[in-house]
Amino acid sequence: MSLLPSFPPAILALADGTVFRGYAVGAEGLAVGEVVFNTAMSGYQEILTDASYCRQIVTLTYPHIGNTGCNDEDFESPSCFAAGLVIRDLPLRAENWRMQESLPDFLKRFGVVAIAGIDTRQLTRLLRDKGAQAGCLMAGEIDEAKALSEARAFPGLAGMDLARVVSTEAPYEWRDGGTWSLEGYQPAGEAKFHVVAYDFGVKRNILRLLTQRGCRLTVVPAQTPAAEVLKYRPDGVFLSNGPGDPEPCAYAVDAIRELLAAKIPMFGICLGHQLLALASGARTVKMKFGHHGTNHPVQDLSTGKVMITSQNHGFTVDPETLPDGLKATHISLFDGSLQGIERTDAPAFSFQGHPEASSGPHDVADLFDRFIEKMAAAPAK
Numbered sequence: 001m002s003l004l005p006s007f008p009p010a011i012l013a014l015a016d017g018t019v020f021r022g023y024a025v026g027a028e029g030l031a032v033g034e035v036v037f038n039t040a041m042s043g044y045q046e047i048l049t050d051a052s053y054c055r056q057i058v059t060l061t062y063p064h065i066g067n068t069g070c071n072d073e074d075f076e077s078p079s080c081f082a083a084g085l086v087i088r089d090l091p092l093r094a095e096n097w098r099m100q101e102s103l104p105d106f107l108k109r110f111g112v113v114a115i116a117g118i119d120t121r122q123l124t125r126l127l128r129d130k131g132a133q134a135g136c137l138m139a140g141e142i143d144e145a146k147a148l149s150e151a152r153a154f155p156g157l158a159g160m161d162l163a164r165v166v167s168t169e170a171p172y173e174w175r176d177g178g179t180w181s182l183e184g185y186q187p188a189g190e191a192k193f194h195v196v197a198y199d200f201g202v203k204r205n206i207l208r209l210l211t212q213r214g215c216r217l218t219v220v221p222a223q224t225p226a227a228e229v230l231k232y233r234p235d236g237v238f239l240s241n242g243p244g245d246p247e248p249c250a251y252a253v254d255a256i257r258e259l260l261a262a263k264i265p266m267f268g269i270c271l272g273h274q275l276l277a278l279a280s281g282a283r284t285v286k287m288k289f290g291h292h293g294t295n296h297p298v299q300d301l302s303t304g305k306v307m308i309t310s311q312n313h314g315f316t317v318d319p320e321t322l323p324d325g326l327k328a329t330h331i332s333l334f335d336g337s338l339q340g341i342e343r344t345d346a347p348a349f350s351f352q353g354h355p356e357a358s359s360g361p362h363d364v365a366d367l368f369d370r371f372i373e374k375m376a377a378a379p380a381k
């Protein structure tokens with residue numbers, strides 16, 4: 001038995017001409033973006049609210065999505081940023097002690113168009129064979145020819161600067177740093193370091209993990225010049241994850257170059273990693289279908305240790321372009337792509353995957369400790 005036939009019709013049209021027919025389990029209307037697949041088995045709410053998915057339609061390969069509903073806590077940003085959602089099926093009944101609304105109600109509230117009831121395995125194989133495709137989701141009133149032409153008109157993410165689109169408009173102090181455990185809520189301890197975090201689409205769990213490690217955080221807009229950041233006299237600078245192509249973010253690349261020259265401890269995640277690489281003189285390239293999932297093996301090149309990591313990126317740093325002074329620290333064991341770098345002449349390093357991933361895996365969480373160590377080792381200001 002399935003709930004789906006009670007929902008209005010929806011289609012997903014791809015730029016290659018393929019059309020999938022299913023049911024509209026979110027908002028009605030039209031959504032256009034790059035269609036990608038994510039293999040995570042949990043965390044749909046964190047995925048939908050991760051600003052790195054801006055202009056992307058996410059297909060979840062796990063077949064039952066929505067089982068635990070949605071709540072007011074599991075937001076990685078203030079809103080839903082994914083352009084659309086594609087799933088195989090909804091549960092007949094969603095249930096969890098933290099649930100406040102069902103996934104369809106949540107999607108409707110945030111205006112996210114979503115389709116269910118299509119063969120997500122077939123779609124995933126198509127994306128793996130042909131590469132990420134431009135697509136159009138249409139829900140409610142269906143006009144197949146229009147959906148196909150909308151999909152074909154999407155220019156693709158290459159060359160698209162989206163970090164400044166999703167970033168905060170004004171600087172703010174981040175305060176929520178406590179942790180929940182079986183013993184209850186533990187407020188964050190006293191701050192030892194002041195970190196300025198660039199918001200290119202920052203995930204909240206990164207801010208939480210830094211606060212829990214004794215950082216006071218000032219979050220600044222993507223286009224903040226280095227001179228403004230230096231006025232805070234920070235102990236360290238964090239470069240966040242974010243959507244789109246890193247290459248057109250010249251404002252960030254310029255700022256990072258100046259901060260590198262100032263020898264400020266710096267840590268970058270995902271888009272932040274790619275921007276650190278660009279600022280150091282390396283190049284980034286678009287991947288065929290990217291990495292989106294929570295079971296990606298990554299090797300630490302200094303210890304040989306293999307870690308299971310969470311990943312979400314469609315661009316990557318080309319290892320052939322690493323200049324002198326920039327060292328590879330991690331590689332993907334799925335495809336050998338670069339996963340981490342470190343400057344040999346400045347206290348700056350970065351990681352392509354997501355050490356902050358909530359609910360996990362947590363194998364790479366100690367990269368946050370490494371950032372703290374670099375700030376502790378920096379000469380007094």
Ligand SMILES: NC(=O)CC[C@H](N)C(=O)O
Pocket residue numbers: 052240241242243244245246269270271272312313314315316
């Ligand atoms: N999660 C991210 O920061 C993604 C980085 C970049 N937008 C990419 O797709 O590669």
